[in-house]
Amino acid sequence: MADSPYGRRPIHTIKLGRQTSEDDKLRYVDVKPKLEFGGTIGAGLLTVALPLFLVAYVALLHRTEPTLTAIANIRSVDLKSLFTFEAFLIVFAWFSCSLLSYLIPYGRNVPGRRLPDGSVLHYNCNGLIFLLIALVGFEVAYIFNVQVIDYVVVNIVQLTVASIVLSFVLSVLLFIRSLSVPKSALSDAGYSGNAIYGFFMGRELNPRIFGIDLKFTCELRPGLVGWLLIDLCACAVNFKQTGSVSPSLFFVTAAQGLYIADALWFEEAILSTTDITCEGFGFMLAFGDLAWVPFLYCSQAIFLMNAESHTPQAIPHWFLIALIALFVVGYVIFRSANLQKNNFRSQPNNASSTAMKSIATGVKDRRLLCDGWWGWVRHPNYLGDIIMAFSWSLACGFRYTAPYFYPFYLCVLLVLRAERDERSSLRKYGSAWTTYCQEVPYRIIPGIW
Numbered sequence: 001m002a003d004s005p006y007g008r009r010p011i012h013t014i015k016l017g018r019q020t021s022e023d024d025k026l027r028y029v030d031v032k033p034k035l036e037f038g039g040t041i042g043a044g045l046l047t048v049a050l051p052l053f054l055v056a057y058v059a060l061l062h063r064t065e066p067t068l069t070a071i072a073n074i075r076s077v078d079l080k081s082l083f084t085f086e087a088f089l090i091v092f093a094w095f096s097c098s099l100l101s102y103l104i105p106y107g108r109n110v111p112g113r114r115l116p117d118g119s120v121l122h123y124n125c126n127g128l129i130f131l132l133i134a135l136v137g138f139e140v141a142y143i144f145n146v147q148v149i150d151y152v153v154v155n156i157v158q159l160t161v162a163s164i165v166l167s168f169v170l171s172v173l174l175f176i177r178s179l180s181v182p183k184s185a186l187s188d189a190g191y192s193g194n195a196i197y198g199f200f201m202g203r204e205l206n207p208r209i210f211g212i213d214l215k216f217t218c219e220l221r222p223g224l225v226g227w228l229l230i231d232l233c234a235c236a237v238n239f240k241q242t243g244s245v246s247p248s249l250f251f252v253t254a255a256q257g258l259y260i261a262d263a264l265w266f267e268e269a270i271l272s273t274t275d276i277t278c279e280g281f282g283f284m285l286a287f288g289d290l291a292w293v294p295f296l297y298c299s300q301a302i303f304l305m306n307a308e309s310h311t312p313q314a315i316p317h318w319f320l321i322a323l324i325a326l327f328v329v330g331y332v333i334f335r336s337a338n339l340q341k342n343n344f345r346s347q348p349n350n351a352s353s354t355a356m357k358s359i360a361t362g363v364k365d366r367r368l369l370c371d372g373w374w375g376w377v378r379h380p381n382y383l384g385d386i387i388m389a390f391s392w393s394l395a396c397g398f399r400y401t402a403p404y405f406y407p408f409y410l411c412v413l414l415v416l417r418a419e420r421d422e423r424s425s426l427r428k429y430g431s432a433w434t435t436y437c438q439e440v441p442y443r444i445i446p447g448i449w
């Protein structure tokens with residue numbers, strides 16, 4: 001077989017109709033993967049623009065008046081003060097603890113998807129323990145009035161910058177490491193033959209060091225648990241300044257706490273998500289996990305903490321009840337849709353899975369579910385996520401647009417993700433995917449898109 005400029009990539013053999021042990025075998029084909037995000041130029045621009053945007057946005061939220069005109073003042077900030085060694089040490093210690101938590105000998109040992117080279121990796125799903133340890137640590141810091149709680153709120157911009165620096169360092173190390181691993185360990189982007197694109201998308205699919213699966217551990221722990229700790233720091237500071245935690249800040253923190261605890265409770269469900277099964281570990285995921293998620297997703301809490309200490313606003317009870325109801329609707333759709341698909345994928349032959357309407361794809365144990373939530377729209381879990389995001393921002397009132405960035409960004413992200421996922425599903429399942437799209441014509445919003 002001639003080598004193409006894009007290398008040789010292993011794929012699962014697809015046998016339509018007959019299912020034998022041959023179905024699990026792999027063959028090598030020459031492939032030219034489609035470059036996502038605008039290829040080299042898009043990946044290069046995003047690598048520079050996303051960190052700059054994040055720093056500006058966090059700095060903006062930190063202002064008493066987070067209006068667009070305040071951006072003009074951000075230019076007068078002393079750039080040297082943005083990076084401090086102290087903030088970097090804190091971020092590095094946090095990152096190290098989250099990685100080490102993978103080694104705690106407690107939790108479920110769960111097999112992942114079969115890899116292109118035919119092997120199956122096992123994952124230590126003990127993220128919930130890490131969350132509990134982090135919450136106990138926060139409680140101890142609060143009771144003993146350790147200064148770190150105020151430090152996080154006051155130095156949130158410096159912590160953001162330190163996390164960005166750490167994600168760059170991690171991505172460079174991952175890129176260097178990926179140059180010496182076998183080709184079968186690479187993601188699609190690893191076959192692109194393009195250094196900038198490979199750096200951004202991630203070349204190695206499952207980097208592991210000292211028994212720690214780096215991509216799996218970073219996926220939820222430093223980002224999601226860090227996000228909850230920042231929310232809690234905002235509540236603690238709000239309590240210190242005003243003698244109570246405002247109902248809207250309480251709602252946002254409790255709802256986000258539930259969302260985060262849920263993700264760690266069902267940690268093994270991420271083994272069937274695109275990030276784990278398809279993406280390499282590069283700058284996109286490292287920056288997302290270490291910087292973007294914790295410092296952007298806490299935006300409503302940081303906004304409310306600042307707003308409440310300067311211009312407290314009473315949120316009407318009926319509005320709060322409506323927001324709780326909106327959140328619950330989003331959560332139920334999100335959780336039950338994810339569970340439905342995860343059970344269907346992980347136990348394809350049990351009674352509840354076989355009783356559901358589905359479409360054969362020709363790939364062993366990979367029928368397409370077109371029943372329940374997945375018979376309603378093709379990405380019901382995305383819809384639930386978006387509904388929850390809007391409930392959090394609506395709790396921030398209508399005076400400023402800054403706290404609405406997250407739900408609108410999530411809409412764009414999940415629309416692009418749905419399109420990417422559908423291109424990949426079409427490549428995997430061909431006509432079976434087309435049949436599914438005919439059966440379930442809408443992607444995220446029934447009757448609209």
Ligand code: NDP
Pocket residue numbers: 272273274275334338341344345366367368369370374378379381382385410413417421424425
């Ligand atoms: P999914 O969990 O929906 O995974 C997509 C995969 O599921 C597909 O590639 C396909 O893989 C399988 N699949 C799709 N349709 C069907 C079907 N009808 N029947 C059976 N299998 C199907 O997507 P993501 O990994 O993108 O997201 C996971 C969760 O994370 C979502 O709830 C999402 O909202 C959330 N998320 C949140 C983000 C945030 O920033 N808040 C960002 C990204 C995601 P295969 O056939 O190979 O099994």
